[in-house]
Amino acid sequence: MEMMPTIFFFFLQLLFFSSSNAAVQDFCVGDLTGPEGPAGYSCKKPAIVTVDDFVFSGLGKAGNTSNIIRAAVTPAFSAQFPGLNGLGLSIARLDLAVEGVIPLHTHPGGSELLVVVQGTICAGFISSSANTVYFKTLKKGDIMVFPQGLLHFQINGGGIPAIGFVSFSSPSPGLQITAFALFANNLPSELVEKTTFLDDAQVKKLKAVLGGTG
Structure with a gap:
């Protein structure tokens, strides 16, 4: 029994030593001159970090919606906003012209939260377990969440341009648009046809529209 206080005191000393010598890092501003790995970018040296690393001014201007989807996404991810590196969050601006659409897509690296600030946006996602669809037309001030990795979409739901802001639970959430x-890409048309049940004419038409080959 006499050993118990000694052992307890030893562990207290060990805990204090470990905690007092642990490096506390307030932030890890991304060094964009190097590659981005699974854990993000390497940290810039603190001596060259400035306040501008923690400020992003790119979301005040509308994106260019003169494209096939009549929509634009302006990201503020770690690649554009290095102060986000390692912090587990990011943001982007959505601009949808009349009839604009953000097609079915996924973000493998993070969940998404949408807030509508102008117009209306019909948005929804599809569950992976039962392919259940959850969608609703959102108006100004409405918020909707899209769980990580699930297929989801946003469509302009009215007669005026719509604007939304989306936040993510990752500084680099990734993006894959299904279409x-x-x-x-150059996946042979016959393989696309077999995996999608579309006929040859439909596949070749979509490849021509979207720039694919094969």
Whole structure:
């Protein structure tokens, strides 16, 4: 029994030593001159970090919606906003012209939260377990969440341009647009047809529209 106080005191000393010598790092501003790995970017040296690393001014201007989807996404991810590196969050601006659409897509690296600030946006996602669809037309001030990795979409739901801001639970959430993954690459058309049940004419038409080959 006499050993118990000694052992307890030893562990208290060990805990104090470990905690007092642990390095506390307030932030890890991304060094964009190097590659981005699974854990993000390497940290810039503190001596060259400035306040501008923690400020991003790119979301005040509308994105260019003169494209096939009549929509634009302006990201503020760690690649554009290095102060986010390692902090587990990011943001982007959505601009949807009339009839604009953000097609079905996924973010493998993070969940998404949308807030509508102008117009209306019909948004929804599809569950992976039962392919249940959850969608609703959102108006100004409404918020909707899209769980990580699930297919989801946003469509302009009215007669005026719509604007939304989306936050993510990752500084680099990733993006894969389903239509582009299928039809904007060089996967042979016959394989696309077998995996999508579309006929040859439909596949070739979509490849021509989206820039795919094969």
